[in-house]
Amino acid sequence: MASRYWAVSLPVQDSATALWNTLQEQISKNSFDTPLYRFNIPNLRVGTLDSLLALSDDLLKSNSFVEGVSHKIRRQIEDLERVSGVESSSLTVDGVPVDSYLTRFVWDDAKYPVVSTLREIVDGIHSQVSKIEDDLKVRVAEYNNVRSQLNVINRKQSGSLAVRDLSNLVKPEDIVTSEHLVTLLSVVPKYSQKDWLASYETLTNYVVPRSSKKLHEDNEYALYTVTLFGRVADNFRTAAREKGFQIRDFEYSSEAHESRKEDLERLVQDQDRMRSSLLQWCYTSYGEVFSAWMHFCAVRVFSESILRYGLPPSFLACVLAPSTKSEKKVRSILEQLSDGRNSTYWKSEDEVGGMAALGGDSDSHPYVSFTINLV
Structure with missing residues (x-):
């Protein structure tokens, strides 16, 4: 292709x-x-010369918009396929590969009646593609919102002990809770573990001797428990902070742990469901936008040919795919x-005193010509 x-x-x-x-x-x-194909364009309603000139001013801008939405959906498809791990699909329009749709183009009179004016056709295409782009933004925003929530949870579960969720690391038997006693969790820099073990019992009064136990260790920190009287917990926090130990606020709850687990499973399922739904929508919408774009290109060839060659319409439209070396x-x-x-x-500006092709590409030629980039 x-x-x-x-x-x-x-x-x-x-x-x-x-x-x-x-x-x-x-x-x-x-x-x-160089592959060469006929570009079959029907006789469209020309209207007045003034309307054709006014339309020509908008064609390039409108083409950039429609082409841009087409590429935006294609990139979204590629991203979703990569994340999903699915094999890249051949994009189609009504079951026909996009390159074949272009090279065997047939005007769809049901969607774009030839009795309509060129302005009505162009405005209809612009409106159709705008609605698809708006829908894309909403769907992608909803999908990204779920992804963001999952990323926050994953960061909490995979980050350092200073910030991560500790519920998966702490078991009920690690926590002592009574009328007078509490268990605190201390995040200790790895290089300060000996200092912690040597000093935690003396950071304040009423610390239970030999109550500290290491629960987990990562590349930067170690997580220790310490049991003490609840009435001195604030004093312990202050003294620990002064020595570079971080006391993490934590309250074990089996109900909260299960709730977080269920929320995570739900978000994973929502993400998979929304990704699959968005991918299928993108496949369908890409075909619709691509079809609209090709009809827009046909209008552009037709209108620029009338402005270039005059009336009645008498021109041969075609599509070529030359290699760089053959251009x-x-x-x-x-x-x-x-x-x-x-x-x-219609020579280049260097050849003819500054005259450029009306509505054409920046390079002027004695014929209508513009490029269609499929990717």
């Missing part, structure tokens, strides 16, 4: 069929590695076949 195509149109002097045959022959002879050769072929009708007015 090519990732970059040219949509072009050439002025027809006598016969579109004869021009197409000549183009095929020239491409085959001089740039045989100059293909440009030369297209220029030769379009020479002789208005071509003088």
Whole structure:
């Protein structure tokens, strides 16, 4: 699949069929590695010249918007597939691969009636894609909200002992709670463990001797218990802090532990469900946006061809996918076949005193041409 195509149109002097045959022959002879396809565009309602000129001013901006939404959904699909660990899927439009949809393009009159004006078609496409983009933002925000909640929980479970959730590390038998006694949890820097064991009994009065037990250790800290009279707990906290020991607030509750466990399982299930739903929505929406984009490209080729070549419509529209090394050769072929009708007015700015192609790409040519980047 090519990732970059040219949509072009050439002025027809006598016969579109004869021009197409000549183009095929020239491409085959001089740039045989360049795929070439007809871009079948119906006769659309031209309207007035003023309306066409006004529309041309908006085409480039609208194209950037529609193309941008298409790429945004594609990137979202790639991210979701990578996170899900699923094999990357071939994106389709109504079951047809996107590149085939472009190269075998057929106008959908049910969605975009040819009796509508060009402005109505363009505005309809813009409105359709805007709604899909808004829906994408809402769905992604909901999914990211669940991911953020899970990330917070995971950080608490995987961070250092200074910040992580301790409920998975502390067992009921580690905690002594009575009318007078309490058990505190102290986070001790690894290099200060000897200092802790030598000093904790004397940080305040009424500390139970030899009551400290190490529960867990990570790369930075160790977690110790200490049992003492509840009425001196505040004094102990202050003295411990002065020596660089952090007393973590903790109250063991089997109900709270189970509740946190259930919340985590629910969030994991919600994340998986929302990721799957979002991925399926993106597959469908990408096809809708891509179809809208290709119809927009057809409108763009049609309107720019009328402005370039005049009325009645008489041009050959096609799609090519030249390799980088073949670009100059293909440009030369297209220029030769379009020479002789208005071509003088559509040379580059260096060749003709500053005149640029109306509504076209920054590079001017004696024919309509713009690039379609699929990725």
